[in-house]
Amino acid sequence: MSAEASVLFDAPGPKARARYRLIAIAGGLVVAALLVWLVLRLADFPAPVGRTPNNQWAPEKWLPFLQPQTWTSYLLPGLWGTLLAAVTAVVASLFFGLLLGIGRLVQIRWVRWACGAFVEFFRAVPVLMMMLFAYYAGLFLLKITGAALPFFGVVVGLTLYNSCVIAELIRSGVNNLPHGQREAGLAIGLTPLRTLVTILLPQAVTAMLPSMVSQLVVILKDSALGSMISYLDLLRSGTYLSTAYGNLIPTMIVLATMYILVNSALTRLAGWIQNRLRRGPRAVAAPATGGMVPSVASEPVVPATIMPPPEQRER
Amino acid sequence: MTGFVELFTRYDVLGAFWLTIQLSLLGALGALVIGLVIAICRVSPVAVLQKFGTAYVTVFRNTPLTLIVAFCLLGLSFTLGITLSDPNSPTSITDNGVRWAIVALAFYHASFVAEAIRSGINTVPQGQAEAARSIGLGFASTLRYVVLPQAMRGAVAPLGNTLIALTKNTTVAATIGVAELAFQMKNMIEFSPQYLYLIFFVMASAFVILTLPIGLLFTWLSNRLAVQR
Numbered sequence: 096m097s098a099e100a101s102v103l104f105d106a107p108g109p110k111a112r113a114r115y116r117l118i119a120i121a122g123g124l125v126v127a128a129l130l131v132w133l134v135l136r137l138a139d140f141p142a143p144v145g146r147t148p149n150n151q152w153a154p155e156k157w158l159p160f161l162q163p164q165t166w167t168s169y170l171l172p173g174l175w176g177t178l179l180a181a182v183t184a185v186v187a188s189l190f191f192g193l194l195l196g197i198g199r200l201v202q203i204r205w206v207r208w209a210c211g212a213f214v215e216f217f218r219a220v221p222v223l224m225m226m227l228f229a230y231y232a233g234l235f236l237l238k239i240t241g242a243a244l245p246f247f248g249v250v251v252g253l254t255l256y257n258s259c260v261i262a263e264l265i266r267s268g269v270n271n272l273p274h275g276q277r278e279a280g281l282a283i284g285l286t287p288l289r290t291l292v293t294i295l296l297p298q299a300v301t302a303m304l305p306s307m308v309s310q311l312v313v314i315l316k317d318s319a320l321g322s323m324i325s326y327l328d329l330l331r332s333g334t335y336l337s338t339a340y341g342n343l344i345p346t347m348i349v350l351a352t353m354y355i356l357v358n359s360a361l362t363r364l365a366g367w368i369q370n371r372l373r374r375g376p377r378a379v380a381a382p383a384t385g386g387m388v389p390s391v392a393s394e395p396v397v398p399a400t401i402m403p404p405p406e407q408r409e410r
Numbered sequence: 411m412t413g414f415v416e417l418f419t420r421y422d423v424l425g426a427f428w429l430t431i432q433l434s435l436l437g438a439l440g441a442l443v444i445g446l447v448i449a450i451c452r453v454s455p456v457a458v459l460q461k462f463g464t465a466y467v468t469v470f471r472n473t474p475l476t477l478i479v480a481f482c483l484l485g486l487s488f489t490l491g492i493t494l495s496d497p498n499s500p501t502s503i504t505d506n507g508v509r510w511a512i513v514a515l516a517f518y519h520a521s522f523v524a525e526a527i528r529s530g531i532n533t534v535p536q537g538q539a540e541a542a543r544s545i546g547l548g549f550a551s552t553l554r555y556v557v558l559p560q561a562m563r564g565a566v567a568p569l570g571n572t573l574i575a576l577t578k579n580t581t582v583a584a585t586i587g588v589a590e591l592a593f594q595m596k597n598m599i600e601f602s603p604q605y606l607y608l609i610f611f612v613m614a615s616a617f618v619i620l621t622l623p624i625g626l627l628f629t630w631l632s633n634r635l636a637v638q639r
Contacts (some may be wrong), residue, residue: 103539103557104455104549111548115456122451123458139490149489219621220614221578223585223592228610231599235606312472319474323585323596330477344485351473351481358472 137344156342160349165336173332174353180246180318180328184253185311191254192261197296199266202287214259222317226252230324245326253314260313264306268299305369312358319354329353413605417598417612426594427616433512433580433590434620438573440516445523452528455549463524470521475582478518482510483586504589511583515576522572530565531557535639563635570628574621591616 107115135141137151150156159165198210217225230248233239239247272295280290322331329350337346417423452463470478486492487510494513495505534557542556581592589597595613599606 103453103552104543107455118454119456119458122456122462126458126462136490136492151489216614216618219574219578219618221581221592221617223581224595224610224614224617227592227596227599228606231603231606235603316472316474316476319476320582320585322476330474330480334480343489344481347477347481347485351469351477354474354477355469355472359468362472 151342151344156340156345159336159340159342160345165340169332169336169339170329170349170353173327173329176327176332177315177318177329180249180253180321180326181311181315183250184257184314184318187250187254188257188261188314189307191258193265193296195258195262196265196269197291199262200269200291200295210262214262217255218259218263220256222252222256223320223323225255226320226324228252229255242327245321245324248324249318249321249326249328252320253317256317257310257314260310261307264303264310265296265299268303269295271302272298301372304372305365308361308365308368312361315358315361316354413608414612417602417605417609420602421594421598422589423594423612423616426589426591429508429588430577430580430590430616430620433508433515433583433588434573434577436512437515437519437580438576440512441519441523441572441576442569444516444520446527448520448524449527449531450553452524453531453553467521467524470518471525473518475514475518475579476585479511479514479582479586482514483507486510507586507588508583511580511586511588515580515583519572519576519579522575523569526565526568526572527561529568530561530563533564534560560637563632563637566628566632566635570624570632573628574624577620577624578617 134152139148139150142148195210195214198206199214201207226248229251230244233244233247233251237247269291276294276298277290280294281287285293318326318328319330321328322334325331333346333350337343340346448463448466451459452467454460454463483506487494487506493502493506494509495502499505538556538560539552542552547555580590583590584593584596587593591613595609598609598613602609
């Protein structure tokens, strides 16, 4: 960041420094004004006409978070639900993603074609729709009942989407490897499939490891959609909590903080892995993420169709 | 085929499709404007603005959109009474939901737009900025005349990805009852469960129809606009 930023402007002289200070004060004032407005708005301060003010900073709205019972009966089970769905979906997506990824790279044309069509279709469909579909398919066709039904819906929905994303990650990882790797494998007499599995895939998976960890963030966030099909995740248990104590906004702020803490820890982990891969003795082609920023770590995982041209490798 | 006709006559599929398009376009417009401001803040020489930009991206990128959408409608609108529609109009409640959904989509995706633009700035070689400074341009002119025009071209591909993600994320508005495609799909499955597969296929295809051209267009654009180096 600082390395990039410093290129855009000179080390400021006295005049520029005075100007920056002015902008800093003005900008600081704008930011502060926004914050003050938000705080006052949450306090419902310019008292509204026609209804009693609804102060969101009132102690009774925040005190529940100091009671252990709030955490043991609402927030922690919710967090557990979110993590359980996310982890199950990750494991399943890794498995199916690997299969689909291999399927897109094998020699047999119809397998490649079928896997490609599957991946392209399900990557274009929103996760919520797949969750709804899985939920109702589980209800009407598989006759799943009870708490297993929403869990099934969430996990299948997340898995359908994310295994396609992982398949794409694997495919682009393999395509970004130097040609020599594959050629060397074939030259020593391995079959194409063996070359793929024993030589190309291990390198590709290592190179894509940071992206896969960032995909975890996406899965974790998407699991919040499960509240639409009555899965008891962090968001839904938070809604129950806020109904019980009448503190919707404080609850949502606490929930957001919990999500942010977990997700930024994961993002940092991804960055750390990426750094290690760059420095490591067996540095494989680190994924192209341009410079100083551990780039867009989450959400729009670059679909291979519009993958930016792979940057110059480091070797 | 009868099922197909029945679905289209009984349910307002096209209306939902149009609403999804509206949500996507307006959300994208808002996200582009906010995201550009945040991106400029993040590369600016002023520490306060840098911190603000970083904090914005961290907060919005790590919070589920579902939570933001719920916070907007249930929190800001219902609890604090901030409405975005004319209370006297007959469609007041629907309008309010749709508009808050657009606001939430714009603010959420602005963080991804900001990251996309910043990754675009990263594609501009340092020599460009150095050359601009050496002919005496200040920060604003360097950014305005030299770096951003190239950065936006470099950011086309990630911006396209963000737009595709945004289009798909409009379905999250279903969680607050905005009658777009996913909401309509739930509705249709509940009332015509015998067409489960057909409904999923139709609604999912709607998104393929929306996102496929965007993907192709942005791939073409990013190749066409790529700066030759």
